[in-house]
Amino acid sequence: MALATPRVFSGIQPSGELHIGNFLGAVQAWxxxxxxxxxxxxxxxxxxITVPYVPxxxxxxxxxxxxxxxAAGIDPSVATLFVQSAVPEHTELAWIFNTITPxxxxxxxxxxxxxxxxxxxxxxxxxxxxxxxxxxxxxxxxDSVPVGEDQVQHLELTREIARRWNARFTPDTPFFPEPKALxxxxxxxxxxDGQAKMSKSLGNTxxxxxxxxxxxxxxxxxxxxxxxxxxxxxxxxxxxxxYHLHKAFNPESTVExxxxxxxxxxxxxxxxxxxxxxxxxxxLAPMRARAADIRSRPGHVEAVLGDGAAxxxxxxxxxxxxxxEIMGLAPDAGLRPxxxx
Ligand code: TRP
Numbered sequence: 001m002a003l004a005t006p007r008v009f010s011g012i013q014p015s016g017e018l019h020i021g022n023f024l025g026a027v028q029a030w031x032x033x034x035x036x037x038x039x040x041x042x043x044x045x046x047x048x049i050t051v052p053y054v055p056x057x058x059x060x061x062x063x064x065x066x067x068x069x070x071a072a073g074i075d076p077s078v079a080t081l082f083v084q085s086a087v088p089e090h091t092e093l094a095w096i097f098n099t100i101t102p103x104x105x106x107x108x109x110x111x112x113x114x115x116x117x118x119x120x121x122x123x124x125x126x127x128x129x130x131x132x133x134x135x136x137x138x139x140x141x142x143d144s145v146p147v148g149e150d151q152v153q154h155l156e157l158t159r160e161i162a163r164r165w166n167a168r169f170t171p172d173t174p175f176f177p178e179p180k181a182l183x184x185x186x187x188x189x190x191x192x193d194g195q196a197k198m199s200k201s202l203g204n205t206x207x208x209x210x211x212x213x214x215x216x217x218x219x220x221x222x223x224x225x226x227x228x229x230x231x232x233x234x235x236x237x238x239x240x241x242x243y244h245l246h247k248a249f250n251p252e253s254t255v256e257x258x259x260x261x262x263x264x265x266x267x268x269x270x271x272x273x274x275x276x277x278x279x280x281x282x283x284l285a286p287m288r289a290r291a292a293d294i295r296s297r298p299g300h301v302e303a304v305l306g307d308g309a310a311x312x313x314x315x316x317x318x319x320x321x322x323x324x325e326i327m328g329l330a331p332d333a334g335l336r337p338x339x340x341x
Contacts, residue, residue: 008037008182009142011044011084011133016061018068019205020280021189021198024248029146029184031073039079040140040312041069046084046091046132050125051115066301068208071291082308084136089316093135094128096323100164101131105157111150134158138176139316146182155181169326189248194223194241209291212281219277224269225262235262235269242269242276250279 010030018027030041043065048058062083074081084090106112106127116122133154137145138161145155162176169175188197191204198205206218224242225235237243237259246258258275261267294300317332324331 005038006144007040007140007142008033008144008146009040009042009137009140009179010146011042011047011136012065012069014043014045014048014058014062014065014083015200016064018065018072018208019198019200020208020245020248021191021205023072023208024189025148026146026184027069027072027074029182030079033146033182034075034079037144040142041074041079041081042084042136042312043069043082044084044133044136047129050123050129051119063301066305067291067294070294070301070304071209071287073287073290076304076308080308080311081304082312083305086305086309087139087313087316089139089313089320090132090135092320093139093323094132096327097131097135097138097161097165098128100168101128101134101157101161105160106130109153109157111154130154130157131161134161137179138162139319140312141177141319142179143177144182145179146184148184149188152181152183155179175322175326190241190244192218192222192241206280208284209288211288212277212285215280215284216277219273219280220270222273224272228262228265228269231268232265234265237262242272246272246276246279249276249283254279 010026012022012026015022030039033039034041043062045058045062048061066081066083069081070076109130112127112129115126119126134157137158145151145158147155159178162174162178166174166176190196191198191202192206193202193204196202196204206215210218219242222242225237225240227233227239228235240262243255243258243262246255250258254275258267258272262272321331323329
């Protein structure tokens with residue numbers, strides 16, 4: 001029997017255009033993974049509505065996220081890219097999982113505690129967020145989930161849900177796999193203020209598709225080693241956020257030169273930023289060109305997402321048909337009964 005290609009699922013919030021923090025922290029890994037795994041990448045709009053939002057903005061943020069993902073190199077001829085709410089089985093399986101998920105586990109999730117604290121009234125959807133995430137992953141019976149460190153707790157809960165469901169309904173031949181986190185290289189990209197993680201809500205990002213002028217306008221005043229007050233003060237590369245961006249965008253030889261020039265004050269910070277800018281342009285210019293091409297083709301994004309949703313749904317329906325049959329629930333009225341084996 002041939003070994004099936006391992007299957008990967010990951011999700012991303014529809015936050016609009018990607019920024020370089022999202023790209024380096026997650027999407028760059030997806031672009032590489034898509035060639036080695038059967039890959040499903042999902043823009044998770046049902047997750048996004050667990051916090052207050054503006055409906056027309058959600059639609060445009062979802063659209064922009066899809067353009068960014070395609071521009072960054074997600075290739076719909078090898079990976080399945082789709083929007084979560086186009087595949088209703090995600091929420092159907094989430095309901096089922098809600099019935100076997102211990103409340104205490106949900107209340108213990110650090111992301112829930114953080115988000116709930118910032119909310120005047122806490123919707124149940126915020127508490128149940130990780131149950132929907134488990135449904136996302138298990139609907140495709142994915143083996144591996146590329147995520148950052150911050151999602152490890154949610155992944156543990158996903159495995160717990162798979163274990164509980166299997167123990168209750170398929171104790172002899174476990175139906176769901178227990179998916180592993182594929183930790184994306186721990187690259188926590190700091191914002192240009194050098195103070196906090198790069199994040200849209202903090203306004204300290206560089207957009208993946210911004211123009212060269214916009215990128216430079218943000219890099220030029222970006223925070224560096226605070227000890228380099230005068231041009232002649234030597235610096236410590238490791239404490240400088242710009243140095244860490246060099247490591248993400250420039251080859252090893254350039255990174256070594258940058259470190260040397262910083263320690264000896266051979267270069268000023270502005271010289272160093274110019275070299276970073278050139279490195280970033282090598283990555284970002286082709287993405288900008290791809291985005292422009294996509295935008296020039298009316299209906300292209302919708303067609304890609306429509307195909308993706310249709311592909312995803314074929315698998316989602318199969319999973320749900322089996323789950324409902326095993327649990328004693330009614331079959332989907334639109335589906336013919338299963339052929340007798
Ligand atoms: N919660 C994830 C995040 O905020 C997004 C997400 C939703 C996800 N469903 C997923 C990630 C399934 C991996 C797999 O980043």
